[in-house]
Amino acid sequence: MTTLLERAFFGRAPLPRVDLPGPPARPLVGWRGNLVDLMRDPLAALYRVHACCGELGGLTEGNGAMVFAFGPEHNRALSTDVDRMVPFLALFPAPEGSAVERIRDHILFSVHGERHSEERRVLGPPLHRRRLERWVAAIDAIAEQHVAALPRGAVIDAPAILQTFTLEVILRIVFGVDAADRSRAAEAAAMRDFLTRVLDVLGDPSAALLPIDLPGFPYRRALHLVERFEREARRLAASSTADGLITDLSAPPREALTGRLFALLTAGHETGYAALCWILALLAQHPAVLAELAEELRALGPEPGFDALWAAPLLDAVIKESLRVLPTAAYGARRLLQPLELGGVPLAAGAVVVFSHLITHHLARCFPDPHRFDPSRWRGPSPSPWAYLPFGSGPRACPGADLARVEIKIFLARFLARYWPELPEGDEVVPKLRLTLRPERLRLRLLPAHSRLPRPIDAGPRWRRLVAPGC
Ligand code: HEM
Structure with missing residues (x-):
């Protein structure tokens, strides 16, 4: 088990020890116990390493295989020096000629150098x-359709609804599929189902740990699921309308198409819906901000033009601040292709360096009173792109950031014109980190807009750890 674990993460080469602090190793299993903890609960592991080591540490003391580097200076080194490192994806092994191999070899996240620039x-x-x-x-029509279908006064399962919204947006943009068109609704629903299951598989380390291609094993299921994803995506591509992005994505080389579709369809909806969940939860906990934002939107009129919406200052600040306090891309990792000195510590090629947008956004030296949700802080000068990086920074910064902002702004304008969100008394909000930081569950009561303000509740210790009590 430990050998499989190590191979899945670090390959075969042993890495030298380095002079780094780290949390104590676990009895019997040693530093590998900390690796298992990281896979089981990355959020707790990030906090544990930061609390014990500060801004540079190992998985355990002296461990050069996996290094944790927090704060703007390290973010800068890990975001700009792109030829010396690649994003580290704990993907399961790919059989030759498989869809997983086609994705691994071509997806933007895993290529570097000239191939990366070409794909960008x-x-x-x-x-x-x-x-x-x-x-x-x-996008506006999809938002309106979702909001109009919400049951007034009821308590909704926010992630399920918001995920359908961002999925329909990305399917519309990439393939021209209109889920409201009944002849294509089944295709859209099938692709939604695939994507949700593929993301679950990717967020679950068991396929990478036990790559056994036999019936009943998660690895076999994962391989089949990705093959079916490819078939379904190519079928949709063949029948898509000419105005979809599929025309751009079909540029040579031909083998890159699966990876491009996979990148856009997964990254293109997962982070966006998680961000919308957090924004609504934060507004429910901060009624004064909600009231001010609703006024700003009301002043734009019932059908604001997109330029007016894009420029609305508080709407922009609320989104920025939500992505600071609860960045959905909460951490990333790089595998070093060449040796690198980080904070004066020499690291060997092959080492994996983990960095965290979440931890950096909560450093008091970067953001005073960092756990407080306070959109007014965005009235001042912008922070450095290495201290605030919800969409990443440098050559690998998110190419979908504009799309994410557009869909979030449109949805919020439509939603808040009708409803104000409230967390039901007694509910705990549990942030969960897998591929993205999202709520494990989030129920919201839909108050008619402008009726009464939501009452903030005590949403539990795991919420309070990240967000200071609201006003
Ligand atoms: C709120 C929504 C989103 C957030 C917070 C987000 C965040 C990020 C971050 C932090 C990175 C950099 C990863 C790194 O440094 O390794 C990234 C990369 C990427 N994102 Fe997003 N993203 C969002 C939405 C989207 C959307 C809507 C799309 C596509 C339609 C998208 C496509 C991508 C792709 C393809 C990359 C890889 C870029 C590269 O390696 O050059 N993202 N995203």
Whole structure:
């Protein structure tokens, strides 16, 4: 088990010890116990390493295989020096000729150097804000359809609804699939189902730990699921309308198509819906901000033009502040292709370095009173791109950031015109970190907008750890 674990993470080469602090090793299993903890509960593990080591530490004392580097200076080194490292994905092993192999070899997250720049030239421009303007009416229609269907006064399962919204947006943009068109609703629903299951598999380490291709094993299920994802995505691509991004994504090389679709469809909805969940939960806990934001939106009129919505200052500040306090991309990791000196510590090629947007966003030296949700802090000068990086920074910064902002702004405008969210008394909000930071469960009561303000509740210790009590 430990050998499989080590191979899944670090390959075969032994890495030298380095002069780094780290949390104590576990009895019997040693530092591997800490690795298991990291896989089981990454959020707790990040906090544990930070509390025990500060801004640079190992998995255990002296451990050079996996290093944790927090704070703007380390973020900068890990975000700019892109040729010396690649994002580390604990993907399960890929059989030759499989869909997993096609994804691994071509997806933007795992290529580097000239291949990375080429892929950015394909994926970047179509996702730019100005190019997205042609989708604004379609995104607005999807938002309106979702909000209009919500049961007034009821308590909703927010993640399920918001995930369907961001999925429909990405399917519309990539394939031109309109889920309201009944002839294509089944295809859209099937792809939604695949994506949810594929993301569950990727967030579960058991397929990587036990790569046994036999019936009943999670690895076999994961391989089949990704194959079916590819078939389904290619089928949708073949029948998609000409206005979808699929035209841009079909640029050569041909083998890159699966990886591009996979990147856009997974990254393109998962982080966005988690961000919307957090924004609504934070507004429910901060009624004064909610009231001010609702006034700002009301002043824009019932059908605000997109430029007015894009420029609305408090709406922008609320989104920025939510992504600071609860960044859905809460951590990342790089595998070093060459040796690197970090904070004066020499690290060997092969080492994995974990960094964290979440921990950095909560450093008091970067953001005073860091656990407080306070959109007014965005009235001042912008922080450095290495201290505040919800969409990453440098050459690997998120190419979908404009799309995420567009869909979040449109949804919030439609939602808050009708409803104000309230957390039901007695509910605990539990932030859970797998691929992204999202709520394990989030129920919201839909108060009619402008009726009464939501009452903030005590949402439990795990919420309080990240967010200071609201006003
Ligand atoms: C709130 C929503 C989103 C957040 C918080 C977010 C966050 C991030 C972050 C932090 C990175 C950098 C990862 C790294 O440094 O290794 C990233 C990369 C990426 N994101 Fe997003 N993202 C969001 C939405 C989207 C959307 C809507 C799309 C596509 C439609 C997208 C596609 C990608 C891709 C393809 C990359 C890889 C970039 C590269 O390696 O060059 N993301 N995202």
